[in-house]
Amino acid sequence: CKTVVLISGSGTNLQALIDTAASEGAEFSVCAVISNKSDAYGLIRASDAGIATSVVNHRDFDDRGSFDRALMEEIDRHQPDLVVLAGFMRILTPEFVRHYKGRLLNIHPSLLPKYQGLHTHKRALEAGDDEHGATVHFVTEELDGGPAIVQAVVPIETGDTPERLAERVQVQEHVIYPLAVTWFAQGRLRMMGDQAELDGEIL
Numbered sequence: 599c600k601t602v603v604l605i606s607g608s609g610t611n612l613q614a615l616i617d618t619a620a621s622e623g624a625e626f627s628v629c630a631v632i633s634n635k636s637d638a639y640g641l642i643r644a645s646d647a648g649i650a651t652s653v654v655n656h657r658d659f660d661d662r663g664s665f666d667r668a669l670m671e672e673i674d675r676h677q678p679d680l681v682v683l684a685g686f687m688r689i690l691t692p693e694f695v696r697h698y699k700g701r702l703l704n705i706h707p708s709l710l711p712k713y714q715g716l717h718t719h720k721r722a723l724e725a726g727d728d729e730h731g732a733t734v735h736f737v738t739e740e741l742d743g744g745p746a747i748v749q750a751v752v753p754i755e756t757g758d759t760p761e762r763l764a765e766r767v768q769v770q771e772h773v774i775y776p777l778a779v780t781w782f783a784q785g786r787l788r789m790m791g792d793q794a795e796l797d798g799e800i801l
């Protein structure tokens with residue numbers, strides 16, 4: 599299974615995917631990494647692993663539509679089976695989302711449907727929650743709203759700060775994202791209508 603990963607930043611999730619793809623019996627390969635920011639550290643991680651990289655800078659385009667079309671063109675050069683958003687900090691147009699329907703994944707740092715959007719760790723702490731976590735989901739036109747595939751639950755500890763909590767959530771992200779991509783590559787995971795199915799069971 600050929601996977602293209604989109605990033606904007608440090609790329610620790612990308613690294614987890616690269617490491618899994620390099621391990622024995624891996625079911626997928628990362629064939630390209632595309633960033634909207636030229637200084638994203640994830641680009642260095644990709645080059646170090648011998649993976650093709652490119653930058654499509656949103657600032658070079660007049661509007662979201664033309665940026666997304668350029669991004670699609672760049673992605674489709676690689677003819678991927680799957681497109682993975684790993685800390686990609688741009689909102690995608692319906693046109694883009696429809697183009698990759700059923701083969702576009704994202705990871706969000708909360709137990710969706712709780713805390714869509716930004717500052718999730720801070721919001722979970724402020725709400726006094728006793729647990730938090732991360733969700734891998736199929737991307738649909740609703741921001742952070744597509745069907746969930748797998749979640750990792752992280753207990754909140756007394757005295758937690760958003761940073762400490764984020765660190766523990768990230769450790770779990772690096773487990774569940776490669777897992778979901780592996781399921782997809784094995785042909786076990788699919789989006790049916792508005793639901794995610796694993797081995798034919800609705801998740």
Ligand code: GRF
Nearest residue numbers: 608609610611685705706707
């Ligand atoms: C992760 O926390 C992920 O949940 C969110 O963006 C962050 C990306 O981190 N979507 P990294 O670039 O993978 O380190």
